Amino acid sequence: MCGIVGLFLKKDDLRPKLGDMLTDMLITMTDRGPDSAGIAIYGDAAEGSTKITVQSKAPETEFDGLEAALSETLGAPVTATVVDTHAVLIVPEDKAADAIAALEDRGLRIMGSGASMEIYKEVGLPKDVAARFNLRAMGGSHGIGHTRMATESAVTTMGAHPFSTAEDQCLVHNGSLSNHNQMRRKLAKKGVFTRSENDTEVGAAYISSRIADGASLGEALEGTIDDLDGFFTFVTGTKNGFGVVRDPIACKPAVMAETDDYVAFASEYRAFADLPGIEAARVWEPEPATVYFWER
Amino acid sequence: MTTTLDKTVLDMTATDLRTVNTTLQAAAKAQANGAYVITNPRGSHAMACGLDGPLNVTIKGSTGYYCAGMNKEATVTVEGSAGPGVAENMMSGTVTIEGDASQYAGATGHGGLLNIKGNASSRCGISMKGIDIVVHGNIGHMSAFMAQKGNLVVLGNAGDALGDSLYEARLFVRGEVKSLGADCIEKEMRPEHIETLKALLEKAGADAKPEEFKRYGSARKLYNFNIDHADAY
Numbered sequence: 010m011c012g013i014v015g016l017f018l019k020k021d022d023l024r025p026k027l028g029d030m031l032t033d034m035l036i037t038m039t040d041r042g043p044d045s046a047g048i049a050i051y052g053d054a055a056e057g058s059t060k061i062t063v064q065s066k067a068p069e070t071e072f073d074g075l076e077a078a079l080s081e082t083l084g085a086p087v088t089a090t091v092v093d094t095h096a097v098l099i100v101p102e103d104k105a106a107d108a109i110a111a112l113e114d115r116g117l118r119i120m121g122s123g124a125s126m127e128i129y130k131e132v133g134l135p136k137d138v139a140a141r142f143n144l145r146a147m148g149g150s151h152g153i154g155h156t157r158m159a160t161e162s163a164v165t166t167m168g169a170h171p172f173s174t175a176e177d178q179c180l181v182h183n184g185s186l187s188n189h190n191q192m193r194r195k196l197a198k199k200g201v202f203t204r205s206e207n208d209t210e211v212g213a214a215y216i217s218s219r220i221a222d223g224a225s226l227g228e229a230l231e232g233t234i235d236d237l238d239g240f241f242t243f244v245t246g247t248k249n250g251f252g253v254v255r256d257p258i259a260c261k262p263a264v265m266a267e268t269d270d271y272v273a274f275a276s277e278y279r280a281f282a283d284l285p286g287i288e289a290a291r292v293w294e295p296e297p298a299t300v301y302f303w304e305r
Numbered sequence: 306m307t308t309t310l311d312k313t314v315l316d317m318t319a320t321d322l323r324t325v326n327t328t329l330q331a332a333a334k335a336q337a338n339g340a341y342v343i344t345n346p347r348g349s350h351a352m353a354c355g356l357d358g359p360l361n362v363t364i365k366g367s368t369g370y371y372c373a374g375m376n377k378e379a380t381v382t383v384e385g386s387a388g389p390g391v392a393e394n395m396m397s398g399t400v401t402i403e404g405d406a407s408q409y410a411g412a413t414g415h416g417g418l419l420n421i422k423g424n425a426s427s428r429c430g431i432s433m434k435g436i437d438i439v440v441h442g443n444i445g446h447m448s449a450f451m452a453q454k455g456n457l458v459v460l461g462n463a464g465d466a467l468g469d470s471l472y473e474a475r476l477f478v479r480g481e482v483k484s485l486g487a488d489c490i491e492k493e494m495r496p497e498h499i500e501t502l503k504a505l506l507e508k509a510g511a512d513a514k515p516e517e518f519k520r521y522g523s524a525r526k527l528y529n530f531n532i533d534h535a536d537a538y
Contacts, residue, residue: 259427259445262389262407278348278367278388292367292386294407294426297446 011170011183012038012156015244015274017251017303021150023270023285028147032139034273034280035154039135041183041276042156045169046138047130049179049246050152054125059105059176061098062120062128063112064166068094071117082111093141094166095120095129105176118166119204121173125149125248128179130169150305153246153274155181161189161208172210174203175217177248182209183261183276184240192237212237216245230254230300244274252302259297266290272303312340312361322349333358333379348388353381356398373400376417392419395436408445411438414455420509427464430457433474439509449476450486458505460513468521476521477502479513485521492522 014034018024028050035046065071068091076089079098087108088099100108102124109119121128129142135156139145155170162168171179186192189208192215196203201218203210215237219229226245230252233243242261245252253274255263266273266281268290273281281287295301313332315325325343332339333356340361346352350369353362356379364372367385377396386404395414402410405423412428414436421429421438427445430438435454446464449457452474462480469486475498476489485491494516502515 257446260408264388264407277369278386279369280348282347288366292404294405294424297427 010041010158012041012276012280013154013170013181013183013242013244013274014038014276014280015151015153015181015246015251015253017151017272018270019272019305020270024150025148027149027152029145030284031152031154032144033283034275035135035139035144035156037280037282038154038156038276042158043134044159044164045130045132045157045166046135046155047128047157047169047171047181048139048142048144048152048154049121049126049128049171049173049181050144050147050149051125051177051246051248052127052147052149054248055099057102058099059102059108059122059124060127061100061105061108061112061122062095062126063098063117064095064120064130065117066094068096071115072096075115078115079108079111083107092129092143094131095142097127121171121179123173123177123248126173126177126179126246128171128173130155130171131166132164132169151246151251153179153181153244153251160185162206165205167205168207170209171246172205172207172213174201174210174214175221177246178213178217178220179246180209180213180216181244182212183242184256186212186237186239186241188238208239212241212243213245226250226252226302226304227300230302234298242276247304250302250304252300253295254300255295255297257298263295264292265295265301266292312342314342314344317343317345317347317349322352326351326354329353329360329362330355330357333360333377346385350388353379356381367404376400386423392417392436395419405442406440411436414438416455418505418508424461430455430474433457437505437508439505439511441509441511443480446483447486449474449489452476456501456505458502458509458511458518460511468523470527471521471523473523475501477515477518478521479518482519482521488524488527489521490524492520494518494520 080087083104170181173179186208189211216229242255242263338359343364346366348369351371354374360379362381369388371390373381374393379398382401387406389407392400397417399418401420406425409428410425411419412431419438421440424442425444429444429448431450433452439458443461449468453472459478463482466486468489499515
């Protein structure tokens with residue numbers, strides 16, 4: 010079991026409330042996954058810049074002076090915002106790869122990067138994780154979240170969802186993949202590497218690798234039905250939108266709601282209870298082996 | 306809890322799930338055929354489950370897992386959609402879902418009527434044992450898997466592998482069947498089937514003619530070991 014939630018706003022006026030709405034949805038899904046929680050949120054993009062979200066086991070020491078040190082290494086301006094165990098570093102777009110390498114050299118864990126995506130995830134109850142990162146205060150256009158009941162890898166920050174394997178792309182998953190080791194080796198042969206032992210990260214890497222090969226988000230999600238074996242309800246985030254796909258057996262629950270203001274996804278209807286206008290929303294269960302996505 | 310002339314309202318913003326269920330279960334046991342309205346269900350799990358006696362329950366909104374499970378004699382109406390396992394193992398009574406039902410609706414049900422006004426997703430009526438299920442919309446894949454007894458009536462379409470490994474349940478589908486499961490075949494619609502179907506459609510308030518449906522049942526080829534395959538083992 011795990012809980013997944015997603016929210017895609019169609020109108021800008023709800024943007025400041027995105028974090029608040031997603032946090033309520035996430036906390037409601039605690040029963041489905043009390044081990045760890047995480048959220049990917051697509052906020053404002055800074056022109057020509059890349060945001061890199063990193064995590065540290067010892068943020069007091071490792072984040073101290075990080076901004077200046079990275080700026081010196083890159084020879085370019087860097088802005089760092091520290092949020093509990095995470096820091097978001099804004100670097101010039103053309104220095105992003107160098108910055109990620111430098112940050113990894115310093116022993117920091119890369120949660121994700123992109124023009125607008127930030128990822129926050131930690132071990133603990135969803136309400137505690139949300140409070141540590143002050144998720145409620147975050148605004149944005151769309152976001153996805155996950156509450157984890159661990160099966161395929163240990164309860165660690167690196168094993169928490171969402172997983173990001175390319176810029177502005179991330180994935181949350183309810184289920185378990187049974188061919189993830191084989192797929193991990195296949196992807197490695199193509200030069201696509203994962204950072205954890207987790208099955209979902211392989212799913213994320215598969216989708217990213219298909220997109221890198223020229224597939225659309227829809228085609229990449231279609232591919233999961235044939236190429237990934239196991240149980241899955243996936244929700245994936247991209248810079249412009251989000252997508253949903255379930256395996257053909259579809260035993261992992263999923264429900265969606267749509268109004269003029271938003272499209273929402275959750276493992277259970279409970280997570281929708283506080284959304285504005287939910288009484289009048291179109292609520293339906295996504296079909297098995299069918300790709301859904303919304304983009305702006 | 307507020308009581309009007311003829312019904313008691315339980316508001317779940319003020320009353321927790323356990324109190325709601327123990328109140329309903331006690332009222333059902335009392336055999337008084339009372340009427341209850343539950344407001345603000347917020348997708349809660351196991352609502353109005355285990356009712357053992359005549360009682361009328363209306364839930365104003367959508368419910369989560371296992372609503373009206375093990376129902377006996379009570380009438381439960383969900384004015385919204387229902388999560389997985391609605392009316393699971395129902396014994397008798399009537400459960401009506403105004404919206405859609407999620408997977409395994411009416412699973413293992415022994416009796417009574419499950420009336421779904423919207424669509425039901427996968428595994429509807431799995432292992433049903435005497436329940437009648439009427440779905441006004443479509444049903445998903447693997448519905449009526451190993452269904453033993455009772456009637457499954459679908460006004461819309463059925464997904465893949467309908468009636469796989471079917472025993473003696475009767476399946477009536479008005480629309481398209483994407484595929485039939487192992488040992489499930491189309492069967493002749495005889496006058497007694499038309500009669501059964503007519504009564505069920507009437508009971509469920511469904512606007513459809515029995516003659517528009519096709520009947521599916523077990524080919525009974527899986528009932529016995531096939532001696533021609535003995536060498537394979």
